[in-house]
Amino acid sequence: MTSPNPVLTRPAPIPATSASSASSAGAAAGPAHTPLGPPRVRVRELSVRYAPDAPLVLDRVDLELHPGETVGLLGSSGSGKSTLMKSLTGFTPITSGTVTIDGADVADLTGRGLRQLRSNIGQVFQQFNLIGRLSVLTNVLLGSLHHAGPLNRFGTFRAADRQRAYELLERVGIADKALDEARQLSGGQQQRVAIARALMQKPRCILADEPVASLDPRTSHTVLHLLQSIARDEQVPVLVSLHVLPLALEHSDRVIGLREGRVLIRGRTADMDAEALSAVYDHDHEEERA
Numbered sequence: 001m002t003s004p005n006p007v008l009t010r011p012a013p014i015p016a017t018s019a020s021s022a023s024s025a026g027a028a029a030g031p032a033h034t035p036l037g038p039p040r041v042r043v044r045e046l047s048v049r050y051a052p053d054a055p056l057v058l059d060r061v062d063l064e065l066h067p068g069e070t071v072g073l074l075g076s077s078g079s080g081k082s083t084l085m086k087s088l089t090g091f092t093p094i095t096s097g098t099v100t101i102d103g104a105d106v107a108d109l110t111g112r113g114l115r116q117l118r119s120n121i122g123q124v125f126q127q128f129n130l131i132g133r134l135s136v137l138t139n140v141l142l143g144s145l146h147h148a149g150p151l152n153r154f155g156t157f158r159a160a161d162r163q164r165a166y167e168l169l170e171r172v173g174i175a176d177k178a179l180d181e182a183r184q185l186s187g188g189q190q191q192r193v194a195i196a197r198a199l200m201q202k203p204r205c206i207l208a209d210e211p212v213a214s215l216d217p218r219t220s221h222t223v224l225h226l227l228q229s230i231a232r233d234e235q236v237p238v239l240v241s242l243h244v245l246p247l248a249l250e251h252s253d254r255v256i257g258l259r260e261g262r263v264l265i266r267g268r269t270a271d272m273d274a275e276a277l278s279a280v281y282d283h284d285h286e287e288e289r290a
């Protein structure tokens, strides 16, 4: 399944756009981001419980994701962030409400339709989920397996896919590592590979579930800035769950804060401050005080 000897034709570097070259601080502190076009993802009054007599894990949650925007998802442990993300890929039972992506109701999808939906959603995880003994380039190419027919008749990846994977590594700034084993890379570099792998899917939406929880503060900024610039450049919505409020303020266009499965706070990042957002975590403090 892997390319035994990937042919690398070094393409011209992809020019940075004004969005990707903007400083991360400027991106956060500048004018409020105006989403272009209708929402690609719509969550309406979504309630989820995992078993008939279990409590609601999500309680009438509304969410819209527009092309080009990065939405920070906040909430303490157990507030329902991962459940909300999984609902977009059809991995949670929908008790009531709707989740639609590109107009398709996730609850109506089965089999091929569900696989198609999942192939259109790029995912980035805390632990990167790379195959360490494979090359960086091959890991990125694995993203193309979500779509049909990535292999040529010799069972290796197509030249066009290898070229695109290489271009994506250029985009995330680590093309020089293309032939290294993934396990040789630092955490920040591995997360860049994971982002390139997600882009290989040509995603309609990117879900990043605590993508910087394993990274140091400086690398966290770099990775989140990259995600936000990709959202704008590729006009793909990014939903990113974060535990560090200043990171959410700096690298999201909007934030949504969950507490015990309910939306406690939402709004444009430019209109928020860390104190307002910290209400999402208030009950943690109450527990600590008790």
Ligand SMILES: Nc1ncnc2c1ncn2[C@@H]1O[C@H](COP(=O)(O)OP(=O)(O)OP(=O)(O)O)[C@@H](O)[C@H]1O
Residues within 6 Å of the ligand: 050, 057, 075, 076, 077, 078, 079, 080, 081, 082, 083, 084
């Ligand atoms: N598959 C499951 N079956 C039953 N309960 C679940 C399942 N997945 C999550 N839960 C419960 O749902 C609640 C919300 O969990 P979820 O993982 O969505 O929270 P979270 O905000 O992502 O937490 P964290 O920040 O710790 O990852 C928790 O009480 C959890 O125990």
